[in-house]
Amino acid sequence: xxxxxxxxxxxxxxxxxxxxxxxxxxxxxxxxxxxxxxxxxxxxxxxxxxxxxxxxxxxxxxxxxxxxxxxxxxxxxxxxxxxxxxxxxxxxxxxxxxxxxxxxxxxxxxxxxxxxxxxxxxxxxxxxxxxxxxxxxxxxxxxxxxxxxxxxxxxxxxxxxxxxxxxxxxxxxxxxxxxxxxxxxxxxxxxxxxxxxxxxxxxxxxxxxxxxxxxxxxxxxxxxxxxxxxxxxxxxxxxxxxxxxxxxxxxxxxxxxxxxxxxxxxxxxxxxxxxxxxxxxxxxxxxxxxxxxxxxxxxxx
Amino acid sequence: xxxxxxxxxxxxxxxxxxxxxxxxxxxxxxxxxxxxxxxxxxxxxxxxxxxxxxxxxxxxxxxxxxxxxxxxxxxxxxxxxxxxxxxxxxxxxxxxxxxxxxxxxxxxxxxxxxxxxxxxxxxxxxxxxxxxxxxxxxxxxxxxxxxxxxxxxxxxxxxxxxxxxxxxxxxxxxxxxxxxxxxxxxxxxxxxxxxxxxxxxxxxxxxxxxxxxxxxxxxxxxxxxxxxxxxxxxxxxxxxxxxxxxxxx
Numbered sequence: 001x002x003x004x005x006x007x008x009x010x011x012x013x014x015x016x017x018x019x020x021x022x023x024x025x026x027x028x029x030x031x032x033x034x035x036x037x038x039x040x041x042x043x044x045x046x047x048x049x050x051x052x053x054x055x056x057x058x059x060x061x062x063x064x065x066x067x068x069x070x071x072x073x074x075x076x077x078x079x080x081x082x083x084x085x086x087x088x089x090x091x092x093x094x095x096x097x098x099x100x101x102x103x104x105x106x107x108x109x110x111x112x113x114x115x116x117x118x119x120x121x122x123x124x125x126x127x128x129x130x131x132x133x134x135x136x137x138x139x140x141x142x143x144x145x146x147x148x149x150x151x152x153x154x155x156x157x158x159x160x161x162x163x164x165x166x167x168x169x170x171x172x173x174x175x176x177x178x179x180x181x182x183x184x185x186x187x188x189x190x191x192x193x194x195x196x197x198x199x200x201x202x203x204x205x206x207x208x209x210x211x212x213x214x215x216x217x218x219x220x221x222x223x224x225x226x227x228x229x230x231x232x233x234x235x236x237x238x239x240x241x242x243x244x245x246x247x248x249x250x251x252x253x254x255x256x257x258x259x260x261x262x263x264x265x266x267x268x269x270x271x272x273x274x275x276x277x278x279x280x281x282x283x284x285x286x287x288x289x290x291x292x293x294x295x296x297x298x299x300x301x
Numbered sequence: 302x303x304x305x306x307x308x309x310x311x312x313x314x315x316x317x318x319x320x321x322x323x324x325x326x327x328x329x330x331x332x333x334x335x336x337x338x339x340x341x342x343x344x345x346x347x348x349x350x351x352x353x354x355x356x357x358x359x360x361x362x363x364x365x366x367x368x369x370x371x372x373x374x375x376x377x378x379x380x381x382x383x384x385x386x387x388x389x390x391x392x393x394x395x396x397x398x399x400x401x402x403x404x405x406x407x408x409x410x411x412x413x414x415x416x417x418x419x420x421x422x423x424x425x426x427x428x429x430x431x432x433x434x435x436x437x438x439x440x441x442x443x444x445x446x447x448x449x450x451x452x453x454x455x456x457x458x459x460x461x462x463x464x465x466x467x468x469x470x471x472x473x474x475x476x477x478x479x480x481x482x483x484x485x486x487x488x489x490x491x492x493x494x495x496x497x498x499x500x501x502x503x504x505x506x507x508x509x510x511x512x513x514x515x516x517x518x519x520x521x522x523x524x525x526x527x528x529x530x531x532x533x534x535x536x537x538x539x540x541x542x543x544x545x546x547x548x549x550x
Contacts, residue, residue, distance in 0.1 A: 012430065012432070014432065015432060016396065016399070016432060019396045019398075019434070023434070189390075190384040191392045191393075193384070194384065195403060195407075196353070197352065197353070197377055197381060197382055198377050198381075198407050198408075198453075199372065199374035199378075199407050200403075200407050208403075209392060212394050213392075213394060
């Protein structure tokens, strides 16, 4: 173990692989020293484990109805009670984590790269390219995210896939803005001039030299935005434009529980807790990542 | 043969014209210095030759071939540049190895590992620095990496933009010795921009004095050493530099 640590922290790595692993290890070490980040990482890890092992963790079928057991309060049999169709809320929350995780990951995978590339291209070329790309970005930015997502889902039709597409369309402009700002700070720096002088094409400069510098702030931003994405997805689910019944989507579950909020509080509250917990987890993790990955702090290390 | 030839070069940034009719001939194998105070346009001339200041009128020829306004690959194999600030000229997220292999990668040159090691040895960098990141190196070591990067494509001409001004005095001497040795060993042509006249007498054999975007005098370094520069402004610069040297001594 000591050998592995020494190898990872070696001042003079012997290969690219060792240098890269050493850097990752240092980031993980710094992250582990940040208590909030650890809490966030644990929550996010729990979410992932729950989603992967949902059939093992859930105590019942999330869509099996049992009308003789409707609206039971939390008990040893039903840890979070049952809803108006007698379905076990705990199992529905557990299976709901799959939907939430899918939405969050797919939105991040679609929106972040698009925003990154648009922003970096606009920042690198400047001039008319910049004006046109940022004009389009501003049009999207000028509308509130939820309203924009709503409009797109309304146009595309309700459902998880369309919700994901709609949220991704609403999310990329802010990433483009960040990537552009970041690109502008070093587009005239000497290390970029040096690769240009070596004859590198614009694609190469952007892809291999500019984008790697934007990614850390992008990772931070996306992690912090995850909470917003979850809330937007839940919001779409709440008004019936997201996941369709009987899928156990947290927002839709709250929406159904709204009717019984006074007498059977657990129906709406339990999925609400799940949303809050996961959102908080992503926020904590994002904050911790910012402390560790912030380029300016990274320089000092 | 002339390595770099400039004729009536007018360089502008936007609507501001920086240089006025700069005409220079630098022989192959020479070490030529452009001196002058800040804002005299000396760095701009270097950037125009390198292709980083594309807005110019006049003629630039490198190794007898007229230079286009942008950056082209053929040119990058002939002529490379070393920047002033070793802290800003290396990509902060790339290991020394990646930085040095990048030019080989761009030009599709193989056998990268061996070439990187050879060039590192040539600039006096120990092998153990190869997979470090720039922030794990000192200023002098970084500048050696920057020089190594410029040499990777084996250019005949090096443009040096105040290569030592951001370094400590003792490190400056090391880098200057390195540049002198590299030129001797590889028969390079240097065009260096500096405001430090002692550096000129150490490393160069000819110099041009610039003021307000014009060349006021071209002289041999012997004249600089003997203090027999002709133009009044050059003499003023020489006197100011001496005063400065005394002050800092």
